[in-house]
Amino acid sequence: MILRGHQNGNTLGKEKEIDDALHEEANAREDAPVAVMIKITVFGATGRTGRSIISLALTQGMEVTAYARRAADLDPWTGRIRVVQGTLDDAEGIAKAIEGADAVVAAFGPRKGGPQVFCAHATQLIISVMKAQKVRRLVCITGALIGEQYPTRGLFYRVMRRLLVRKAPHLMLDRDGQETIVMNSGLDWTVFKPPRLVNGAERPGTQVGPDLVIGPAARTTVGSLATAILGELLGSQFIRKTVFIRS
Numbered sequence: 001m002i003l004r005g006h007q008n009g010n011t012l013g014k015e016k017e018i019d020d021a022l023h024e025e026a027n028a029r030e031d032a033p034v035a036v037m038i039k040i041t042v043f044g045a046t047g048r049t050g051r052s053i054i055s056l057a058l059t060q061g062m063e064v065t066a067y068a069r070r071a072a073d074l075d076p077w078t079g080r081i082r083v084v085q086g087t088l089d090d091a092e093g094i095a096k097a098i099e100g101a102d103a104v105v106a107a108f109g110p111r112k113g114g115p116q117v118f119c120a121h122a123t124q125l126i127i128s129v130m131k132a133q134k135v136r137r138l139v140c141i142t143g144a145l146i147g148e149q150y151p152t153r154g155l156f157y158r159v160m161r162r163l164l165v166r167k168a169p170h171l172m173l174d175r176d177g178q179e180t181i182v183m184n185s186g187l188d189w190t191v192f193k194p195p196r197l198v199n200g201a202e203r204p205g206t207q208v209g210p211d212l213v214i215g216p217a218a219r220t221t222v223g224s225l226a227t228a229i230l231g232e233l234l235g236s237q238f239i240r241k242t243v244f245i246r247s
């Protein structure tokens, strides 16, 4: 750096000091490790979003561990990811899956005809294991209908929520509970709250944020959700925030 203008011995000495300090700072920056998140563990890996996250993470050079009830469901990725087989109430299996991870993604949710109430308990178990293994970063998917406290959720979604709370209180209690457990975890968490989730690749113009208005036509694609989640893992824009997404 060159300071122009009036120069005497003193100012030249000062210039050198400043130059040296700036060089030192620049060298320190170059030597500093670049914080890149490379090892992720995905729960709900066999679902639509889980699969999309795996594919995308591999293209971004991440190492993926996928946890699944049936390991064979992940055969398309044999040799390219680590697969741990187990159920979501198996603490030992979950611990094995999280070992060595930089971040965990919880992408599971009830399937039609399957057990509807397991998300809160499974998430609590995953968080306990993360704490024991000192893994701090968690991204969890719930949904736009989940939780009471969201003023930007439009009238349609507020009415839908009221109906669902009446029709399937056990399911809503489970997902509300899941969200609360994540928010109280003390971890570096982000909750993604998709509205209607449709199949498809990432859509340009997808928006993500805590204050997005979610109207009746709001929807996103599985590809957009997966892209946003991986972007968040690398960019950490929404630590300890619940965010809506809309494509």
Ligand SMILES: NC(=O)c1ccc[n+]([C@@H]2O[C@H](COP(=O)([O-])OP(=O)(O)OC[C@H]3O[C@@H](n4cnc5c(N)ncnc54)[C@H](OP(=O)(O)O)[C@@H]3O)[C@@H](O)[C@H]2O)c1
Residues within 6 Å of the ligand: 043, 044, 045, 046, 047, 048, 049, 050, 068, 069, 070, 073, 087, 088, 107, 108, 109, 110, 111, 114, 115, 118, 141, 142, 143, 144, 193, 194, 195, 196, 197, 198, 222
């Ligand atoms: N569908 C929507 O319109 C919508 C809207 C908003 C939010 N969401 C939420 O977004 C997330 C991702 O949705 P998605 O459509 O990608 O999921 P999905 O395709 O329905 O897949 C669900 C995942 O959860 C797992 N799972 C289901 N029941 C399980 C159980 N009892 N024990 C262990 N694992 C179980 C499934 O494993 P298996 O393959 O072994 O069954 C699968 O990996 C979910 O949390 C979902 O609730 C969905």
